[in-house]
Amino acid sequence: MDTCYIETPLGHAKIVGDDEGISAVSILDSKEELSEVIPESLLECATQLKAYFNDQLKTFDLKLNPEGTSFQKKVWQQLQLIPYGKSISYLELSKQLGDAKAIRAVASANGKNPLWIIIPCHRVIGSDGSLTGYAGGLHRKQWLLNHESEFKQQTLF
Known part of the structure; x- marks a missing residue:
C-alpha cells in the first residue's frame, strides 16, 4: 500500500x-x-x-477499494448518491437501503467509512438537523457542509 x-x-x-x-x-x-x-x-x-x-470539483471520479463488510459497502455505495450540497438523515438513508429499522447499523457503517470526503458520510445528519457524529469531528463535518453549501456561512468573529 x-x-x-x-x-x-x-x-x-x-x-x-x-x-x-x-x-x-x-x-x-x-x-x-x-x-x-x-x-x-x-x-x-x-x-x-x-x-x-478549491471549489473546482463536486463529484469524485476515482477507483475506490475500501475494506469493509458487504453491508458497510452497500451503505457506502448509497452515500455516494447523495448530491453535493445536499444532506439526508440517517433515517432517510436507512429507508433508501430498504429497512428503516436498520438505522443504528446504517449509522455504524457510516461511521466506519474509511474514505472521508470522497464517500460523503458528512452529508448524513440527524432527523432534527443536528450534526450527529463524524469520525473527523463535528467541526470538520460543519466545515464540509458549509463548503458544499450554495449559501456560504460567514463567521462573525
Missing part, C-alpha cells in the same frame, strides 16, 4: 491506496510531514481532493 500526506483546509490528509484503488482518506489531528513526492497510484486522488477544496 502506498501512503501520502497532503495539506487541506481541515488539516493534513492521509491518502492510502495502490493500483487496486484508494482504500482510505482521512484528515489527521496531527501534523504529519507532507509528501514531497506523491506515488502514482495516489496522484489522481490528491489532485481531485485539492480541486474539491
Whole structure:
C-alpha cells in the first residue's frame, strides 16, 4: 500500500491506496510531514481532493477499494448518491437501503467509512438537523457542509 500526506483546509490528509484503488482518506489531528513526492497510484486522488477544496470539483471520479463488510459497502455505495450540497438523515438513508429499522447499523457503517470526503458520510445528519457524529469531528463535518453549501456561512468573529 502506498501512503501520502497532503495539506487541506481541515488539516493534513492521509491518502492510502495502490493500483487496486484508494482504500482510505482521512484528515489527521496531527501534523504529519507532507509528501514531497506523491506515488502514482495516489496522484489522481490528491489532485481531485485539492480541486474539491478549491471549489473546482463536486463529484469524485476515482477507483475506490475500501475494506469493509458487504453491508458497510452497500451503505457506502448509497452515500455516494447523495448530491453535493445536499444532506439526508440517517433515517432517510436507512429507508433508501430498504429497512428503516436498520438505522443504528446504517449509522455504524457510516461511521466506519474509511474514505472521508470522497464517500460523503458528512452529508448524513440527524432527523432534527443536528450534526450527529463524524469520525473527523463535528467541526470538520460543519466545515464540509458549509463548503458544499450554495449559501456560504460567514463567521462573525
